[in-house]
Amino acid sequence: MRVVIPEDYQRVVQSLECFQLLDGFEVRVYHDHASDLEVLVERFADADALVLTRERTRIDAELLARLPNLKLISQTGRVGPHLDLQACRERGVTVAEGTGSPIAAAELTWALILNARRQLREAMNGLYAGRWQVNLGQRLYGQTLGIWGYGKIGQRLARYARAFDMRVLVWGSEASRQTAVADGHEAAQTREAFFEQADVLSLHLRLVPATRYCVGAADLARMKPDALLVNTSRAELIAPGALLEALDRGRPGQAALDVFEQEPILQTDHPLLAHPRILCTPHLGYVEKHSYEAYFGEAFANVRKFLKNQSAEIDRDPAAN
Missing domain, CATH: 3.40.50.720 (NAD(P)-binding Rossmann-like Domain)
Structure with a gap:
């Protein structure tokens, strides 16, 4: 399963303890901000799953239409206005929402x-x-x-x-x-x-x-x-x-x-x-180690859970035998 993590500004995601949850996955991480549609399509084209850092990356209907492989968006924290949920439903993309901490x-x-x-x-x-x-x-x-x-x-x-x-x-x-x-x-x-x-x-x-x-x-x-x-x-x-x-x-x-x-x-x-x-300050409200471990830990666990559920559905499908 190919997992893409955009906008890791501080280059810290791969150093988190919870990153071990993605062992065995093909993971690609980007560290800069990108909003241009063509750039995002190029980066996400082969992704099965996106792990989004809060609301940094906007995912709308136009972008989703050009991501045929995308199956899952695993959100760190709560879903916000950056994510077009209706377009996700129409494209059959599952959205996994995380929890937050005050x-x-x-x-x-x-x-x-x-x-x-x-x-x-x-x-x-x-x-x-x-x-x-x-x-x-x-x-x-x-x-x-x-x-x-x-x-x-x-x-x-x-x-x-x-x-x-x-x-x-x-x-x-x-x-x-x-x-x-x-x-x-x-x-x-x-x-x-x-x-x-x-x-x-x-x-x-x-x-x-x-x-x-x-x-x-x-x-x-x-x-x-x-x-x-x-x-x-x-x-x-x-x-x-x-x-x-x-x-x-x-x-x-x-x-x-x-x-x-x-x-x-x-x-x-x-x-x-x-x-x-x-x-x-540069939107630091949730940006500290313990929060990152909690946010990304839940998001990565949701990726694993999604893959496990998907595999179970395939095993139950008579057409797969």
Whole structure:
């Protein structure tokens, strides 16, 4: 069985312990980003299975139509909008979905909050440039952390905030707000109050039609002039251009981003990277060793399971005897 793994940016997949699950398979790994249809067709043409790293590679109907050998897409983590499930069904391509973990994403979110609030990047850049104490950051103690989306990541973030003596204010569905209150936190009375009261506001929503561009210019304009907006979920939760415009108008005062509408970003003059009050990381929320072992381990196990089930079906087929 031929297995292709695209977009292993860090060249680490083959060094994972779980890679042993693919012993006996013909495996080909690519380390760069490719979006051109012809390039993808050339790379995937003989693949029986693709193992996708989250949402890095888009698989649509046009591409699937040119991959006659493809039988399986084994997804690390949850299936997202990068994958045309209807086209997969029509082409008879099985999609195996993995599970996710909130730990790495929550830790990365908290690291961004601490870094942005204390302005560590600027301080460290100054130090390495031969300057001492170039700025003045803020503490988290006593500030209000606004969490939109009180799922597994949001709940873990709230526990971190409690350890830092922060007030936690939650917005989202009625069920999530009730859960937050039951956990000893506060539910915002209105969406407007949520944006107005948060000193640090972090988005933790899945990208679905109902949440696409759910944060608009009017929401951002309600934020405090020194507030921090954090997005480690999906870039498309914020209306196009709204964040840059809001920062230029002075509300909020800072942003920290781990996700972007077009990834990867390779141009150093990108408006988000160039903005002096935005801290950016290259979509690192799930990118750490334990998460990779879990994500790829499950994806590779699903490849083996698929081959085993396929072999069992052949053995049961009278035409094969």
